[in-house]
Amino acid sequence: MHTALFELCRRYADTHADRHGVAVTPVPGLTIIRALHPGDLQAAINRPLIAMLLQGRKCVTTGAERFEYGPGEAMVIAADVPTTSQITQASLRHPYYALVLELDVAILRELQSAAPAEQEDGLYVGIEPMNAEVTDAAYRLTRLVEHPQVLAVLGEGLRRELHYWLLHSVHGAAIRALGAADSYSERISRAVAVLRKDFSRTLSVEELAGVAGMSVSVFHQHFRAITTTSPLQFQKQLRLIHARRLMLAEGTSIAQVAWTVGYASVSQFTREYARMYGVPPGRDRRIAREGA
Structure with missing residues (x-):
């Protein structure tokens, strides 16, 4: 088969x-x-x-x-x-x-x-x-x-x-x-839905815990257990993944990409992008063009 x-x-x-x-x-x-x-x-x-x-x-x-x-x-x-x-x-x-x-x-x-x-x-x-x-x-x-x-x-x-x-x-x-109503997975998925939708704006842990119907400490514990990361790191990765797509697929400038995904500082965006992908955004774009 x-x-x-x-x-x-x-x-x-x-x-x-x-x-x-x-x-x-x-x-x-x-x-x-x-x-x-x-x-x-x-x-x-x-x-x-x-x-x-x-x-x-x-x-x-x-x-x-x-x-x-x-x-x-x-x-x-x-x-x-x-x-x-x-x-x-x-x-x-x-x-x-x-x-x-x-x-x-x-x-x-x-x-x-x-x-x-x-x-x-x-x-x-x-x-x-x-x-x-x-x-x-x-x-x-x-x-x-x-x-x-x-x-x-x-x-x-x-x-x-x-x-x-x-x-x-x-x-x-x-x-x-x-699929279980009110399971930890289902509650955390509510918070994840908010993060996916609004990743470019500042979201407090208190707001996300409220969406999940948990205290902040319990929310932190189960969010990390289920997603393997913290809410802040989760949002950061969402931003950088979306930024890479914008930059490579649509040719958006690095400064515009940084602003679009929620960064106030291009230098901070560049540092965190390089930490995640191993190369800074400008070099990553050049590598992608050469590969294409």
């Missing part, structure tokens, strides 16, 4: 991938990634997802943990977690392919009654083998991406089935916590 899923994803990605190697499918939250060579270090704050690796290898670092995975393995991220990642094995002859599904919290909530009752266990990021049920459901869903009429009838049921099997996987307890 892994081979059949790989062939489906390969054909679709080879036809539909954009210049960044992203092939968006008509299934909500389902994307296929293709890379023809090892990549640069990429920073992101992922939404909860499962990334099923079909060919190639990838290294992902979050907090103090480093994960490396390859074909037949899946990375589960069951919270909004800052990561740095790098595709480490890919070539023209053997490209990197991965099938990525963003987890749908609404579906998870609907399925709560069908999942075994367990406490939140804090395993928000991890690697697991692609088990037969998850692989089979992913194959049957992906098979419909080029058949819109069938997808319209069967697609939502297959998305629900895939979420169901993920709830019963190794990381099911953490995934289930995403």
